[in-house]
Amino acid sequence: MTKRLLYPAILLILFVIFWELMVWQFQVPHYILPAPSRILRTLAVQQSLLFHHTLITLEEIIAGFLLAFVVGVGLAFLMFQFPVLEKSFYPIVIGSQTIPVFAIAPLLVLWFGYGLSSKVVMAALIVFFPIVVNTLDGLKGADSDEVNLLRILKANRWQILWKVRVPSALPFIFSGCKIGISVSTIGAIIGEWVGSKEGLGYLMLHANAQLQISLIFASLIYLTILGVGLFYLVVFMERWVMPWKRLSEVR
Amino acid sequence: MREKGASFPTGSKLSLREINKSFSKDGSPLAVLLDISLFASQGEFISILGPSGCGKSTLFNVIAGLVQRDGGIISIEYREVDSGLGNIAYMQQKDLLFPWRTILQNVLLGPEISRGVHKGTRREAVDLMKRVGLGGFEGNYPAELSIGMRQRAALVRTLLFHKDILLLDEPFGALDAMTRSVMQRILLGLWMDYGKTILLVTHDVEEALLLSDRIYVLTARPATIKGEINVDIPRPRKVTDSSFVDLKGILLDMLQGEIERVFT
Numbered sequence: 001m002t003k004r005l006l007y008p009a010i011l012l013i014l015f016v017i018f019w020e021l022m023v024w025q026f027q028v029p030h031y032i033l034p035a036p037s038r039i040l041r042t043l044a045v046q047q048s049l050l051f052h053h054t055l056i057t058l059e060e061i062i063a064g065f066l067l068a069f070v071v072g073v074g075l076a077f078l079m080f081q082f083p084v085l086e087k088s089f090y091p092i093v094i095g096s097q098t099i100p101v102f103a104i105a106p107l108l109v110l111w112f113g114y115g116l117s118s119k120v121v122m123a124a125l126i127v128f129f130p131i132v133v134n135t136l137d138g139l140k141g142a143d144s145d146e147v148n149l150l151r152i153l154k155a156n157r158w159q160i161l162w163k164v165r166v167p168s169a170l171p172f173i174f175s176g177c178k179i180g181i182s183v184s185t186i187g188a189i190i191g192e193w194v195g196s197k198e199g200l201g202y203l204m205l206h207a208n209a210q211l212q213i214s215l216i217f218a219s220l221i222y223l224t225i226l227g228v229g230l231f232y233l234v235v236f237m238e239r240w241v242m243p244w245k246r247l248s249e250v251r
Numbered sequence: 252m253r254e255k256g257a258s259f260p261t262g263s264k265l266s267l268r269e270i271n272k273s274f275s276k277d278g279s280p281l282a283v284l285l286d287i288s289l290f291a292s293q294g295e296f297i298s299i300l301g302p303s304g305c306g307k308s309t310l311f312n313v314i315a316g317l318v319q320r321d322g323g324i325i326s327i328e329y330r331e332v333d334s335g336l337g338n339i340a341y342m343q344q345k346d347l348l349f350p351w352r353t354i355l356q357n358v359l360l361g362p363e364i365s366r367g368v369h370k371g372t373r374r375e376a377v378d379l380m381k382r383v384g385l386g387g388f389e390g391n392y393p394a395e396l397s398i399g400m401r402q403r404a405a406l407v408r409t410l411l412f413h414k415d416i417l418l419l420d421e422p423f424g425a426l427d428a429m430t431r432s433v434m435q436r437i438l439l440g441l442w443m444d445y446g447k448t449i450l451l452v453t454h455d456v457e458e459a460l461l462l463s464d465r466i467y468v469l470t471a472r473p474a475t476i477k478g479e480i481n482v483d484i485p486r487p488r489k490v491t492d493s494s495f496v497d498l499k500g501i502l503l504d505m506l507q508g509e510i511e512r513v514f515t
Contacts, residue, residue, distance in 0.1 A: 143347075145343065145345060145347055146347055146349065148317050149341070149347050149360075150360075150364065151316075151317060151336075152315055152316075152317070152336065152339070152340070152341050152412075153360070153361055153364040153365060153412065154336065154337045154364070154365070155364045159364055163349075163360075163364075164349070167349065167351040170351070242351065243392075244350050244351050244392040244393075244394060247350075247392050247394035247395055
């Protein structure tokens with residue numbers, strides 16, 4: 001792990017040094033491109049402000065993700081159990097992906113208001129798709145011989161679902177979650193851009209209007225940490241829920 | 252040696268009469284099983300020997316009730332049944348251990364589905380695991396075990412289905428020669444102690460001769476019963492016994508024509 005991080009870390013540090021030097025060399029005004037040292041200072045000075053807005057965005061992302069997870073996994077199960085539902089819903093779910101969430105963001109703000117809920121819905125809309133598709137694929141992908149083993153034992157469909165299909169779908173569900181959590185920040189930020197009073201997206205727009213470019217960068221850093229942290233939270237949960245998975249990967 | 256169509260004793264544990272099955276391939280029917288009749292008495296070890304791809308697995312799927320037959324009668328203990336579903340345990344070449352379950356949880360699958368796991372079944376499972384050399388691996392995941400150990404776990408799971416009839420579909424086909432011979436010995440021991448009725452599908456002539464009381468030889472597809480051989484050699488058998496060698500010669504002769512049919 002540490003070894004893997006070494007090279008990208010070196011590259012990043014070199015890049016930051018180069019950035020700092022270029023800003024000094026060409027006397028770039030801080031309202032165009034602030035030097036890394038200035039961003040660091042902003043990070044320190046505006047700590048509580050950044051922290052406050054980060055918590056708001058985090059709240060939106062987690063609520064949106066959970067909403068998408070519950071609805072997405074639920075719909076995937078229903079589509080799996082009732083083929084007529086799959087035939088009716090699946091094409092619509094796929095088709096809906098061609099509508100950019102950006103395009104309907106103003107509508108969502110109109111319907112759900114300036115507060116938390118419009119951002120939650122926005123994040124959920126983006127997260128929903130990878131979770132539905134992956135869960136359904138996972139449920140369908142169970143080994144037919146493993147299913148037959150339970151049929152020979154006269155297991156009912158719920159036992160087959162619960163004891164074979166769900167465990168075999170788990171890796172797929174977690175893949176969906178990993179994709180979902182990575183894109184969830186997009187939904188929350190766009191929602192905040194279109195209309196909000198709080199959150200990192202709001203803070204960035206606000207800072208932009210006041211030419212506080214270093215605050216934009218500081219927000220970006222928080223946003224990145226937030227995104228990476230959430231991603232690894234999912235990875236950690238995956239390992240906790242499926243302790244056998246790492247064993248199979250070794251072989 | 253009995254020829255095809257010979258009458259067989261009634262009152263057997265499991266009997267099949269004129270089982271037929273065809274699949275449709277490119278729109279036209281492809282016969283896989285043709286008038287298959289055979290029986291197994293209580294506690295008998297039967298092998299079904301045939302060239303690869305002759306439909307042995309389909310036959311088992313029909314008996315197990317996983318595949319609908321086109322015609323024919325299946326009876327279990329005098330009684331005609333739709334299929335063996337609920338009366339048989341089934342084991343394949345793939346161990347089919349669930350990767351998300353520990354070995355103990357895997358072998359307890361049968362009791363768990365059918366009637367709940369009691370202290371007694373758990374103790375039985377642990378004892379059986381110990382007996383086949385899996386003692387101490389109860390809490391391990393399948394991925395941590397060798398292929399041979401996994402197959403032993405699959406065998407224990409099959410026994411713990413608590414059914415009188417075991418269908419074993421080339422259970423040792425994926426194992427190396429040494430592991431296979433260990434597994435055969437374990438299987439024989441368990442069969443003698445538990446008095447199960449076993450049907451073993453194999454394409455290995457020596458395996459069939461080492462293990463079974465009787466051997467049915469199948470033709471190439473569509474599979475029909477080509478003949479039946481009684482193996483009257485006392486156990487433990489040796490591949491070097493003269494009677495063993497004689498029977499092996501007979502069986503190989505019977506199979507030879509079928510193998511040629513497959514490749515022409």
